[in-house]
Amino acid sequence: MTWLADTGALAIECLIAVGKFSVFVGRTIQWLFSRWPRGETLWPNFYQVGVLSLPVVALTGTFIGMVLAVQSYAQFRALGLETRLGALINMSLVRELGPVLAATMLAGRVGSAMSAELGTMRVTEQIDALETMGANPIHYLVVPRFLACIFMIPTLVLMADFMGVVGGYFYSVIVLGIDQHHYWHNSEQFVGNFDVFSGIFKSLFFGGIIALVGCYRGFHCTAGAEGVGRAATNAFVNSFVLILVIDLMLGIVLDSVYHTLWPEGNKLFG
Amino acid sequence: MTEPLSQNSADRPLVEIRDLNVTFGRQPVLRGIRLSIPPGETLAIIGESGCGKTVLLKTIIGLIRPSSGQVLFDGQNLRDLSDQELTRQRIRFGYVFQNAALFDSMTVGQNVAFPMRQHTQASPEEIQRRVLDRLAAVGLSAALVSKKPAELSGGMRKRVGLARALVMKPELVLYDEPTTGLDPIMSDVINELIMRTRLGKAVTSVVVTHDMHTARKVADRVVMLYPLSRLAEGESQIIFEGPPSELDRTRDRRVRQFVQGEAGERLMEMQADGG
Numbered sequence: 218m219t220w221l222a223d224t225g226a227l228a229i230e231c232l233i234a235v236g237k238f239s240v241f242v243g244r245t246i247q248w249l250f251s252r253w254p255r256g257e258t259l260w261p262n263f264y265q266v267g268v269l270s271l272p273v274v275a276l277t278g279t280f281i282g283m284v285l286a287v288q289s290y291a292q293f294r295a296l297g298l299e300t301r302l303g304a305l306i307n308m309s310l311v312r313e314l315g316p317v318l319a320a321t322m323l324a325g326r327v328g329s330a331m332s333a334e335l336g337t338m339r340v341t342e343q344i345d346a347l348e349t350m351g352a353n354p355i356h357y358l359v360v361p362r363f364l365a366c367i368f369m370i371p372t373l374v375l376m377a378d379f380m381g382v383v384g385g386y387f388y389s390v391i392v393l394g395i396d397q398h399h400y401w402h403n404s405e406q407f408v409g410n411f412d413v414f415s416g417i418f419k420s421l422f423f424g425g426i427i428a429l430v431g432c433y434r435g436f437h438c439t440a441g442a443e444g445v446g447r448a449a450t451n452a453f454v455n456s457f458v459l460i461l462v463i464d465l466m467l468g469i470v471l472d473s474v475y476h477t478l479w480p481e482g483n484k485l486f487g
Numbered sequence: 488m489t490e491p492l493s494q495n496s497a498d499r500p501l502v503e504i505r506d507l508n509v510t511f512g513r514q515p516v517l518r519g520i521r522l523s524i525p526p527g528e529t530l531a532i533i534g535e536s537g538c539g540k541t542v543l544l545k546t547i548i549g550l551i552r553p554s555s556g557q558v559l560f561d562g563q564n565l566r567d568l569s570d571q572e573l574t575r576q577r578i579r580f581g582y583v584f585q586n587a588a589l590f591d592s593m594t595v596g597q598n599v600a601f602p603m604r605q606h607t608q609a610s611p612e613e614i615q616r617r618v619l620d621r622l623a624a625v626g627l628s629a630a631l632v633s634k635k636p637a638e639l640s641g642g643m644r645k646r647v648g649l650a651r652a653l654v655m656k657p658e659l660v661l662y663d664e665p666t667t668g669l670d671p672i673m674s675d676v677i678n679e680l681i682m683r684t685r686l687g688k689a690v691t692s693v694v695v696t697h698d699m700h701t702a703r704k705v706a707d708r709v710v711m712l713y714p715l716s717r718l719a720e721g722e723s724q725i726i727f728e729g730p731p732s733e734l735d736r737t738r739d740r741r742v743r744q745f746v747q748g749e750a751g752e753r754l755m756e757m758q759a760d761g762g
Contacts, residue, residue, distance in 0.1 A: 247570075251571070341586065341591075342588040343589075343590055345550050345582075345584070346582070346588035346589075346590070348550060349577060349580060349581075349582035350577065350582075350601060351602065351605060352574070352601075352605050353571075353574050355570075
């Protein structure tokens, strides 16, 4: 019966972790509305999350646009639908790949860094020092990072979308020689404002989860270099899994909203 | 119902610890601690590594929540306070960390100025003046203001930590191993600085240390804690309480052994444990 005890212990552990994370999120929201952070704590985080992530997100977007063209061209050509490639690439980018890949890059670049930085502060007692000096660590450290992720991720998603569209256009039209007029005409016909909105809307949740998981892992870091390393790894893995789960749930919700608002919405095939 | 916050009166202890128990998971660290610290006193808490000295200090300031029992600061149970109220009360504390815990992303000047920038509307000039004043009081030059903590020696870091803890003129200063890792001269400098904080006003201090020279020099009263794992059930964890001069007169072998720094039977025990 050891397996039963082990399963029970694991379930209890998971439940405790969910409870602790919920309390952490609750305290962050409480501080978010009780006092706005000072500019000196806010702007460096905006710069770190927004400006410094821009090049890597743009690069990812460009390559994803081109890869989509490479992977889909043969199948579409076999069906004689290669001019619809623009619709497929741009729709996939703005609805799904732009937000998810921008969030993944952010989780890797920013979420892990937050976790390592706060983890180091935890093990060197700098977080305790903040508390002893009457500065609440959630208000001082977590809220600015949370706000930076929430406000900056839509910009990053727009950049990933734009560069993906450019990359897809370059490979489809310039390299593969698809007719430019039909490429854009089909894109315009199938990709609407709602698609761009849904991608950006989802990204707000991704940004929030990256900051919260990164900071939570840092705050609960165990001692030593190994503890800091583990916190950074766990921050990325946990936030990536949560991004995918939220993406699925919001995808279902937004799809229902779209079909409720536009029952006769555009269909890619027929 | 919590008591209203008030200035402590002379007859009431500034800190009162009632039947304090702290347990981490299944590991009890503090058991049944009762302690009362009157305003203006310097109390040294001594004991071997792992006996719970730092845990007791962190419980006093509310960084660690007691499993049971109470810690009253100026008659107020810190456990009853909300996050915001606790934050406000902590302005009345100063805490000197064992490894200084300076913010490594900030300069020395920004570290010392941090509490003032958090809690006062003082002008940058006023803050700068106070920072230089505090640094001078711990024997550090103005040239260090723009340096990062990583560029300082251990003794300098401790002194910056002390300057930062004292910048808001706290009523209660808690020192966690203030002289550990320092050379004898720098240790004595720190001891002198601890004593100087009492000049001019009645600052209450709690010094956690295993440096007997520090305990004898700065303390009005010494409390010795003993590790729970070495105590019998029901035995008090505080095995000595009295003035430093009593340390040499006590009959308790455990206290004498610690004060004189003798391994005694410990070496045999360790060898037995190691197989």
